[in-house]
Amino acid sequence: KNGWEDKKFIQQRVYGMDDIRKEVAKWTPDEVERVTGVPEEQVYAAAKTMADHRPGTFIWCMGGTQHTIGNNNTRAYCVFQLALGNMGVPGGGTNIFRGHDNVQGATDLGVLANTLPGYYGLSAGAWKHWSRVWDLDYEWVKSRFDQGSYAENKGKAVPVMNSKGIPVSRWIDGVLEDKQNIAQKDNLRAMFFWGHAPNSQTRGTEMKNAMEKLDLLVVVDPYPTVSAVMHDRTDGVYLLPTATQFETYGSVTASNRSIQWRSQVIEPLFESLPDHVIMYKLAKKLGFAAQLCKHIKVNNDEPLIEDITREFNRGMWTIGYTGQSPERLKRHQENWSTFDFTTLKAEGGPCDGDYYGLPWPCWGTPDMNHPGTPNLYDTS
Template sequence: PDSVYWLGSAKHSNEQAYMFRKFAAYWGTNNVDHQARICHSTTVAGVANTWGYGAMTNSYNDIHNSKAIFIIGGNPAEAHPVSLLHLLKAKEQNNAPIIVCDPRFTRTAAHADEYVRFRPGSDVALVWGILWHIFENGWEDKEFIRTRVWGMDQIQEEVRKWNPEEVERVTGAPGEQLERVARTMANNRPGTVIWCMGGTQHSNGNNNTRAYCILQLALGNMGTSGGGTNIFRGHCNVQGATDLGVLSHTLPGYYGLSAGAWAHWARVWEEDGDWLKGQFDVIKDAAGKDKSLQNLTGIPVSRWIDGVLEDPDNMDNPDKVRAMVLWGHAPNSQTRLKEMKTAMEQLDMLVVVDPYPTVSAILHDRTDGVYLLPACTQFETRGSVTASNRSFQWRDKVVDPLFESLPDHVIMAKFLNKFGWADRFFRNIEMDDPETPNVESVTREFNRGMWTIGYTGQSPERIKMHMENQHTFDRTTLQAIGGPADGDYYGLPWPSWGSADMKHPGTPNLYDLSKRVSEGGLTFRARFGVERDGDNMLAEGVYSKDSDIQDGYPEFTMQMLIDLGWDNELTAAERSVIDGIAGVKTNWKTDLSGGIQRVAIAHECAPFGNAKARAVVWTFPDPVPVHREPLYTNRRDLVEDYPTYEDRKFYRLPTMYASIQKQDFSKEYPMILTSGRLVEYEGGADESRSNPWLAELQQDMFVEINTRDANNLGVRDGAQVWVEGPEGAKVKVMAMVTERVGEGVAFMPFHFGGHLEGVDLRDKYPDGADPFVLGESSNTAQTYGYDSVTQMQETKATLCKIWTA
């Protein structure tokens, strides 16, 4: 089973994403993933390991309440244009200063009160430079840190090293400017921090995202309206597909892959756990003992090509990847496209499930073994999706499926019938017909299992009721004022605790102590134990409004209910379910009755406990975030001081770090290459480049080059140039000579495809299926490099050389 790779999609509805991950489980593999790996995996890992949940803490609308807006690694004006309206509202009504930190002067930077240009790949150094001024001047929120943060003393020790001179040496940002930024953030609280893929797509991306979180913890900007970390996601359901576990390292709801996690989902599915385990292969561990692949993280999508090309003796995979199923994924959104071409040609079979052929149809030179299954668009099916702020919406079908296309969940059902697992898979899911699962019934199944993140209160009926009564919700608070949804927050942003019958209103802003838990308040999650090295990890003297436990406390278990004398509040039915799971060891996230959550919330306690946020993550390669130079760096003077990691194996594959960085590519490839979005296109853009109105607006792939660099290279604006990366792959694009980028930096958008190293591949598309606009993919020239925790690809800081074509 591990020789087949199942690559899912952020375009799936929640129900389809859930079915896809369950499908992989029944197939018997964790070689399943989707786009989130290459956009925000370092966010989810960094944020979840700081305070408990890996998601946006507030909302776009809540930015109306911000007194300062700090944007790093994001360009909302072009990448999330609607969000800019919310930012500008805060700027207008609160006089909120906007600070933009970016290697490029973007359209967002044009709205900024303070624009900070810094060197790509030096985010941690930049944030520590800002924190240096905050700590130096005593501007940190000392009481917030004392009561709600663990490990800030270790952060301060690291930050002391980053005086203004060292920060400018590494980042290029002047010390006096960062002092101004620090003062602005300190004087205008609460402020919000916004980031996107500019901060995540690095080989130390998890360090970046944790540094952003720590900045907010130091300022006391967490758990408050107008503050928080507003993490902007991309595709329409990338948040939902992430939550539903279309990932190689977890089951739905971030339960992980432990034996306990599988036992939980087997109970939800009413499946034989031994049968499920038997679907997975077994390999030998280092000691020669059998190890089930059921509990081993799969190959991430960022590395699937290595699953094909790597020597099997170097992998923790029984065989090479021999078949690839790309189900709603743009391959040109990934790096190393020349190697991907080779990998596609070595596969036994390539299956593309998509409304569009995508670059998958033309990148390779295959003449057989490639199958295109036409899938519907979102307008031809129905189901729920989850927005960046964790809120649900229900999409109704607009038209019936066109031509021979089918909804994704119907295609999955057809596969399940062929493989003979349909009866087991749909045991508790109603069917509209033998090959059409009832979408609402699928929603109810994941409602029964996703207690960890409160995906349990959002029944189809409640979600649809919110959609029908959108006019009753306040546009800033997102709370309904009267009407059938009175008091609810729009879309029931998770966690919506307990069952739908509890009518929890959703949680608008995570970790907000000013509200009752039953009304959307929350503490920091007690996910990391109650003490560390003798230090208390629980909150000290702070708690959610009207909590019956007025101090920190661990996560709730049946034993804890007994100890508190609250177990007599369980119903007989709830107690029976709890006894059947693990008795007194049953906890809030494995109790299928919901009784433990119900009783905890009746006492205004958070089911997951009340702890301190963790500024130091002892389980990560860098417990305290540190600056590390990109693998391909032209600052050889910094490599000794700030080296990358040693090579190591994880996610089943050997991963190179130091062995690449020790090579000096900077003489031949002197310029930094970074990438980003355009407002006209989305993702790999097969869909949006096939739209004539959008295609007319952006017709050519290009590279932005600073005026001085262009003049030194003899490159004129509008000329065709070659851009070559240090691994030898090159692209032929139009030059845009501009001051947007600084000297020594080049920028390319990542939305194009259909050309490969100067060759137009339009003739290879199926008749009538080629997009209006084709062009080189920036990722052809992008290079090897993966985050040390999540295997996120490094696309924001590599090297290149440019010359006239």
């Protein structure tokens, strides 16, 4: 109606905007005011301000996400920015202030139930790629999985190792649902809450019931969380105290894809251990510690963080983690003063020309010295 959209950007780089137009047409200003409680003139003023001052960015915290329609909120922000052409330009984009400085890193490393690190997915090719990175025999990796199949794709059985797991919001169903309704051999009987609490999740009553039905519940966190206390169990619950960010070291990946190396400030307090130490000890008990750390040095049950970093650097060609290294990241940490706070580019010094944290994609290998990519989707 107002012609504020970036027609050229949409024509060249956006798919499906006509469908968006049809949906938006249903949301007249008075309907938006009725649903949100925000007066029409304020909505208009906000939209016009963004249209008149480009590039502009969307920044949100938990206020945008922790709702029953949180996914729709964040998708709407992205659609809005695409309409204005505010993607792939300095000062544009949709930028989340996460609750933790390594949320992006956790996602990149594949902690979700639907992908291996680097968003490779779960196909046979993806597993073979990571088996090569880990220097493990693919058939051995395959043998670690249930050899049955409980899902189909286009009429063909999908092996368990190629099937998506149960997401954190639905693990309850893995415990409480009838066995024939879940795509695995049996119901869940053990649950690890590793750095996760269910505060913002729905279905609390069912979650409590599921926790109480498990054979084993393990909470790995610096302190007891809601996960540790919302049930009425009297046994079969273990609290493993893990170290905070100040008690360990290594890399974290921020929302802008910059990777920062941080140093240990204090030794872990009391019985706390770093996450990677707990993982290694667990792998020892389960009999695959040698494979877990085949090319990672281990000192007193602590895998060397630098070697872990080199391993995932070697593997993530999809998004460009391959050009970073512990040495390059440490060099950035040691030379903060040479980076411009606006452009994030080093002006002089040993990191000259690099963008701070070597934001991915950082292509090639570390010795090729790719500077990192400050603006994703920038085609200029």
